[in-house]
Amino acid sequence: MQFITAPFCSQCGLPLEIDLGEGAICGDCATGQNHFSRIQSVFVYNDTSKDLVLKLKHGDAHYGAPTYAQWMVQAQNDLLDSDSLLVPVPLHWTRLFCRCYNQSQILAKEISALRPNLQYIPDMLQRTRATARQGQLSKDQRYQNLKGSIKVHPRKKTLIKGKRIVLIDDVMTSGATMNVCAKALLKAGATDVNGLTLGRVTRT
Numbered sequence: 630m631q632f633i634t635a636p637f638c639s640q641c642g643l644p645l646e647i648d649l650g651e652g653a654i655c656g657d658c659a660t661g662q663n664h665f666s667r668i669q670s671v672f673v674y675n676d677t678s679k680d681l682v683l684k685l686k687h688g689d690a691h692y693g694a695p696t697y698a699q700w701m702v703q704a705q706n707d708l709l710d711s712d713s714l715l716v717p718v719p720l721h722w723t724r725l726f727c728r729c730y731n732q733s734q735i736l737a738k739e740i741s742a743l744r745p746n747l748q749y750i751p752d753m754l755q756r757t758r759a760t761a762r763q764g765q766l767s768k769d770q771r772y773q774n775l776k777g778s779i780k781v782h783p784r785k786k787t788l789i790k791g792k793r794i795v796l797i798d799d800v801m802t803s804g805a806t807m808n809v810c811a812k813a814l815l816k817a818g819a820t821d822v823n824g825l826t827l828g829r830v831t832r833t
């Protein structure tokens with residue numbers, strides 16, 4: 630297990646090879662195209678941690694979820710101390726049907742148990758259509774694949790205005806999903822959108 634410690638990009642949380650000082654960002658974030666403000670991940674998604682994440686995703690290893698949630702809270706304590714809304718990245722219902730649960734929702738629920746000051750809204754975001762699996766896609770293809778696929782629940786819109794959001798997901802790959810979610814939430818009136826994930830792919 631390779632837990633993520635400083636130095637890392639102050640925006641997307643990508644581990645950096647050299648310490649460029651406080652507030653340093655990675656080359657990708659320097660393009661200024663992110664909709665999210667800050668993302669933090671607990672560990673690098675590698676052969677060791679992959680097993681753990683896949684168990685959470687496809688197996689019945691829910692017993693690990695409280696521990697993972699604790700790690701996530703420790704990784705981004707300051708953001709979780711505010712009165713943010715806790716929102717899981719949604720899974721399309723067709724996938725929900727196959728897998729029977731959403732691993733991001735499981736993590737978000739466990740985090741909300743540890744941080745009762747946060748308002749947990751499991752259905753804030755909805756997928757409007759099923760999207761192709763993103764595993765083999767390039768970053769541009771991921772954005773194309775996700776375009777317009779996530780929207781804010783019409784009945785939850787009133788809760789967003791002026792609020793800070795913490796998005797929860799199991800693994801961050803290119804950041805495309807986080808960006809699409811953040812864009813929809815900002816459009817609905819959120820003041821700022823941050824993210825917290827368990828795993829982080831460092832090579833895309």
Ligand SMILES: [Zn+2]
Pocket residue numbers: 638639640641642643654655656657658659
């Ligand atoms: Zn970055």
